[in-house]
Amino acid sequence: MKDNSIDTRIIPILRWSIIMQITFLLISAFSPRFVLRKDEMRFALDQSSFISALILMFVLVSLLIPAIKSKIKKPQLLVLLFLLASITILARSIPPSLEKSDWFRGGINLLRWDTTFYLFIPLMFIAWQYSLREVMYYCIFITLLDILPFRIYGKGDNFFFVISMMGNIVRGLTLGIIGWITYRLVDLQRTQQKELEAANRKLRKYALTAERLAQSQERNRIAREMHDTLAHTLSSVAVQLEAIRALFSKKPQQAKQVLNRTLVNTRHGLDETRRALVDMRSSAVETYGLKQAIKNLVISAAERGGFQSKVSLPASDELLDDEINHCIYRSVQEALENSIKHSNAKSIDVALENQPDNFTLMIEDNGKGFDPEKIRKEQMGIRGMRERVELLGGTLTIDSKPNMKTKIIIQLPRSDD
Structure with a gap:
């Protein structure tokens, strides 16, 4: 159109x-x-x-x-x-x-x-x-x-009228030349603007690629950490079980103490392994899709935070870019966690609108509110959310005051690809 x-x-x-x-x-x-x-x-x-x-x-x-x-x-x-x-x-x-x-x-x-x-x-x-x-x-x-x-x-034999008509024609030609030059300059400026926007999109993609590379490196580090933790824990458990078997008949009290230490080490190793597995497993968006992942996220947060929730999502199942899906999901996750920790809200509304030019995400709670300027400087979660949105060319707006409700609005442009 x-x-x-x-x-x-x-x-x-x-x-x-x-x-x-x-x-x-x-x-x-x-x-x-x-x-x-x-x-x-x-x-x-x-x-x-x-x-x-x-x-x-x-x-x-x-x-x-x-x-x-x-x-x-x-x-x-x-x-x-x-x-x-x-x-x-x-x-x-x-x-x-x-x-x-x-x-x-x-x-x-x-x-x-x-x-x-x-x-x-x-x-x-x-x-x-x-x-x-x-x-x-x-x-x-x-x-x-x-x-x-x-x-x-005018009179055809009047020299004044003839000269005036010629002057008007010359002025029309002059306007045409100036109009053509102006249009070419404006068109050049528009072309340069489009090229600049295309370069910015490429730069954002490069930044996202670098971010994904960093995430991949971090996952490899976690995998190594999980391997070292799990191997160390299992080795320790094996040694301690051998000691328990040797002491079980002759020194039962000492065997019991070794058993208790083994249980402590086993639980600690299990906790470390679970933490690493959570970091390593695929995201909920990849497993369930964006809409269902958001619903699961809100339901889980509502159960932990004890608040009422309302979720409004687009009826269509349009496939979005992985970067946009990831940004929307992480933004909802961060906003819900902040609400649980700080707002004491009784209800939270999450809405995602699919518009012709962009996607708009709105998270609103009726909690105690806060000063956005202070949070912008101190809260790493909000800062990370803003950086993630801006990498995609979007905007994040926080509307909140102390003792009033909080509304977070995120707008992400559609990808041209």
Whole structure:
């Protein structure tokens, strides 16, 4: 589907340009007229400039209304820009060319020299937001609209009208050249921006690869540690059992003491082995899938923390990247553990939304809250969660205050691959 959204930075700039244009139109509307044949000044309202100013005021007020401003898309903006250009041309061209008298208004000269400037403003916006085709359409439209009054009211043998028409054609060509240059510069900037974003994505992937390599090295270390611990424990148990067998009939009391030490060593070795196995086994996401893994995680945390829980997950079983699955699962896990340890919450809500451009994860509890600034500096778990999210190009927002509920919102962009 074609994206018709506009850059929101356009609207404030457009408002200021309209304000300037209204100012010049009002100056033109109330400026004195000089009667060439009678060599005198007369004050009269220029109705075309005044009406044009009123139209622009209406447009300006409309742009200040949030409900209207939010509905402006590319088609509406293009019509608005053509309207602004039309008002600029007509306010300059109709008077005095269509006047029956020989009046000449000094104020209209002020609008004449700035006409090209006000034609440049819509041109810049069109080159910024649209294709080269719209830029050329705009220049052709301006040229035809500029020539039209001279074709209707001008005299073919009048040298002034011929020169004016030629000047308008030259101005249209100039606008076209400048519009083409502007569009090429904007297109180059967009291309560079896309290349930069692609480089950032590659960099994030390299960082994730490095993280996975570090995890693999850590797993190997744990495997060696488990091997050494288990082998040492079993060897110790074997030696102690041999001693118990030798002492069992002759020195039962001493054999009992050795047996007790053997039990202690065995339990310690079992604990160490279990810890290593937990670190080595595959993640719950790989075993059950993301949705079921989150449900199991929340159920387990609710049983340990004694709180009510609510889980809202997408209905579809869309396959996500391993990095995104891992990030979402670890973020939920860290948030639940922090809630159990620190918040004293009575209920926790976990929601995952599958949106067109990103994934949004929200974890909210009704606990005692905290100061996010202090946690950001001191809590390693939150810091690790934030770093993991930012590696994927996402954002993490914590909304919490002491003695109030806590809401954690994570947004992760979709992968382009």
